[in-house]
Amino acid sequence: MKLQTNLALILIFLASSVNAETFVYITDQVDIPIRSEKSLGNTIIRLLPSGTKLSLLQITEDGWTEVKYQDTIGWISSRYLSNNMSAREELKQANTVINENQLLVTKYETELKELNKQLLILNNKNKELVIKSSKSEAEKNHIEQIYQDALKLEHENEKLNQEQLQLKTELQLAQNNSQIERDTSQRNWFIVGALVLFFGIVIGFIMPKKLNRRTY
16 A cells, blocks of 8 residues: 555656646645654654645655655655645635635625715715706806897897987987078068068158148
């Protein structure tokens, strides 16, 4: 059995020797010592738990494997090593990954709830902005209408001013014509009065002479 394990590890090592680095895993239920020498004496450097990933350096025919873990290089009995992680450790790591993923899911759900709250706030603000925009548009249209009405009134006022100016001009012309007519009438009456006076004087001189002639 030991020979088969050694042969399996040797075949694994030879099959993977083309790679830059080969890894093996500790597959036992207890912590396994990594030793400074290939012996079971007092040569333990440290203990490594099951599932620890190690860099494979070499395998010897006497059942020892030289490995590297972080900055530590030492020897471990080949029967505690495998090129595959144990199902128990894979399940353990899988559960760890699942738990981490669940934490991430919880975190993302919390973030999603917060984003939904922010989205709701933004939607409400957007509705308020739409309402304000509608009011602003209505006020703008109202102001434009007032401006148009003001322009129309200004145009009508200008037209009325022109008509008023024209009426004043016509009134002034009428007053001038009336004054001319009054002056003409007064002048005519003056002439008529002068003629009447002239004829009265003439008659006053002629009539007495005629009366005197008749008397003689």
